[in-house]
Amino acid sequence: MAPYLGDFRGRRSGDALAVLLPASTAEAAAAVASVTSRGLPVFPQGGNTGLCYGAVPRGGVVIGLKRMRGVRQADIHSGLLTVDAGMTLAEVHVEAEKLGLQFPLYLGSEGTAQIGGLISTNAGGTGVLRYGAMRDLIAGVELVLADGRVLSDLGGLRKNNTGYSMSQLVAGAEGTLGVVTAAVLRLAPRMQSRAHAWLGFEHVEPALEVATRIRASFGTLAEAIELIDRNEASYVSRHFPDIRMPLSALPDWSLMIELASPRSDDILLPPLEELLAGAMEEGLIADAVIAQNEAQAREIWHFRHSVTEANKLTGVGVVLDTSVRPSEIAGFIADADRVAAERFPQAERAIVAHLADGNVHYILMFPHEIWAAYPDKEARELDVETAIHDVAIAHGGSFSAEHGIGRKLTEEMTRLIDPVRLDLMRGIKDAFDPKGLMNPGVLLAQTDRA
Incomplete structure (x- = not known):
């Protein structure tokens, strides 16, 4: 049971009475009913790659979906793929390729992350700019409710104006409304023409200016615009020396650009080169490399998708x-x-940002030995979160963009979310799960439901 009881980074561990691994919706429904009828909580678990400890159990029974990995329907005419919730993102990519299409969600954990978990956390990734987050990529879900009933919303209709959207409620609910057992996924055309670039900057402001120009010039052809700082890039170079960094030296800020078109006759490189040449003449860009082939393009994005593992090692x-x-x-x-320099001088700042959609992963990196010396690590983590979240709120932002709330941020939900909204969320939770047995303590603090 050990792999099911902690988060993948080894920071939180829990306990459970049992782990159940159903192989069908009927088995999942029977499993949920058998657990909740005894007054025991259910802890749904996908690939367990989340960053907010939402899959870590606290007693009760874990229900994992890894045996539910089938394709239920591949509908090329509708651009839809209906799959079991236990399929990994990588497996879905393969199935979409078979249809000559793509499923446009891309994450570093694609070999482990499961569709049910990605829906439950409303995962983001590098393609949000063009395609939206996970809730924008689903056309329906199948959900096992707390009493074992099955809510089937797998019609996949583009237009279905019959009241509340159950699928959209489930997306981002983090297993608190039920167990996702299947989903209808929206596929996108496979890109035939691409252009990739890695740009270096001395300051973040010119990177923002160039990103704005790219969006204005290329519109929906802008597939990804990613920002990392020098520290984050140095972690990847240090721990993965085989992953090539194409610029001559690590810049203070790096922007990774991908343009893509489904039309094979679209020529993207010349207009991109023209735009970047103008920005370099103005002194906005300090250094730039444009990928000349697929191998060079893969190197850029392999570097970007290696940051999570590099951070773990740092x-x-x-x-x-x-x-x-x-x-x-x-x-x-x-x-x-x-704020970080004043309150947390022991830590080094690193940044990874999905620049065009405003999602900034602001990271304070503590050396292992310093972190180990803190007597109350959870309290220290909350101190950091509170300090930086307050800065985000002061700038009109949010403290959770794509990772969700899990167990990690329930106190921040209570502190920062509009009380009216929080009250409505409690009401939705009560309607789906009146006894509070589905992933209790996740998303909404248990004290919020008293």
Whole structure:
């Protein structure tokens, strides 16, 4: 049972009476009913790659979906793929490729993360700019409710104006409304023409300016615009020397750009080169490399998707999943840097940002030995979160952009969320799960439901 009782980074561990692994919706429904009828809580678990401890059990029974990995329907005419919730993201990518299409969600944990978990946490990734987060990529879900009933919403209709959208309620609910057992996924055209670049900057403001110009010039052809700082890039280079960094030296800020079109005759490189040449003449860009082939493009994105593993090897990172409007990013980072320097001088700042959608992963990296000496690590983590979250809120932002709430941020939900909204969320939870047995203590603090 050990792999099911802690988070993948080894920071939290729990306990459970049993782990149940159903192989079908009927088995999942029977499992949930058998547990909740005894007054025991259910802890749904997907690939267990979340960053907010939402899959860590606290007693009761874990219900995992890894045996539910089938394709139920591949509908190329509708651009839909209906799959069991236990399929990994990588497996879904393969199935979409078979249809000549793509499922446009891309994460570093794609080999482990499961569709049910990705829906439950409303996962983001590098493609949110063009395609939206996970809730924008689903056309329906199947959900086992707390009493064992099955809510089937797998019609996959583009238009279905019959009241509340159950699927959208489930997306981001983190297993608190039921166990997702299947989903209808929206596929997108496979890209035929691409252009990739890695740009270096001395300051973050010119990176924001160039990103704005790229969006204005290329519109929906902008597939990804990712920002990392020097420290984050150095972690990858240090721990994975085989992953090539194409610039001559690590810049203070790096912008990774991907343009893509489903039309094979779209020529993207010349207009991108023209735009970047103009920005370099203005002194906005310090250094730039444009990928000349697929191998070079893969190197850029392999580097980007290696940051999570590099961080694990570097130290103990308190990862803030903040979001602000893109226009507020520079001010947010400057203010967060001041707060971090004053209150947490033992830590080093690193940044990974989905720049165009405003999602800034502001990371304070503590050396292992310093972190080990803290007597109350959870309290220290909360101190960091509270300090930086306050900065994000001051800039009109959010303290959770794509990682969710889990067990990690329930106190921040109570502290920062509009009380009216929080009250409505409690009401939804009570309607789906009146006894409070589905993933208790996740998303909504248990004291919030007293």
